[in-house]
Amino acid sequence: MHEIVFYFAVAWMTGLLAISVAAVIKIHSTAGRILALDMLTLILVALLVLYADANRSPYYLDAAFILALLAFVGTVAAARYHGQRKIF
Amino acid sequence: MSLELFTSLLADALVIFGVFIMTIGVYGMIRLPDTYTRLHAASKAVVLGVISLLVASVVTGDPKIIFRVVLIAAFLVLTTPVSAHVIARAAYARGEGMRSPDAVDESDKGLISDHRP
Numbered sequence A: 001m002h003e004i005v006f007y008f009a010v011a012w013m014t015g016l017l018a019i020s021v022a023a024v025i026k027i028h029s030t031a032g033r034i035l036a037l038d039m040l041t042l043i044l045v046a047l048l049v050l051y052a053d054a055n056r057s058p059y060y061l062d063a064a065f066i067l068a069l070l071a072f073v074g075t076v077a078a079a080r081y082h083g084q085r086k087i088f
Numbered sequence B: 001m002s003l004e005l006f007t008s009l010l011a012d013a014l015v016i017f018g019v020f021i022m023t024i025g026v027y028g029m030i031r032l033p034d035t036y037t038r039l040h041a042a043s044k045a046v047v048l049g050v051i052s053l054l055v056a057s058v059v060t061g062d063p064k065i066i067f068r069v070v071l072i073a074a075f076l077v078l079t080t081p082v083s084a085h086v087i088a089r090a091a092y093a094r095g096e097g098m099r100s101p102d103a104v105d106e107s108d109k110g111l112i113s114d115h116r117p
Helices: A003-026 A030-055 A059-084 B003-031 B035-058 B063-093
Strands: none
Touching: A003 A030, A003 B003, A030 A059, A030 B003, A030 B035, A030 B063, A059 B063, B003 B035, B035 B063
């Protein structure tokens, strides 16, 4: 990957991150907010993957994997609590 | 054209494709009217973008990176449908309204609201 593509992609995805934070604040339904938070975490995972790719360092990918795992558990817990009023 | 230049250009193309698809997903998230249609944007488009970025970093050829990338991609492919399903169930259980113009409501809950854009 060339350097200019990396800088362009990081700048663009930071913009996407800001837009999705605005979406979390602006969406009025709770399920939509949980969904927007899930999407925000996926964008963070993508940023970490880009950074690992540019630095040729695999350790950022560990952080990305843990972030994806925590996002999944958090989304399932929040959505089940919102819908059924119980988690398990 | 040497192999190194080719793989570098391939990684560039995959990164730009992934960023483009994620842009479409975020645009759908702010543009679509209700939760049921927003699930399409968030659970398909954004995950496809992340997986395209992951494939772009397979091109580097480092086995440590490739192992972790395959792990993350498999995890995302397995868990994203589950979380989308759970969110859709929660929205349905709470009776969130459908606001898309041609929505079909087969339950008896009256989810289609009169206020349509």
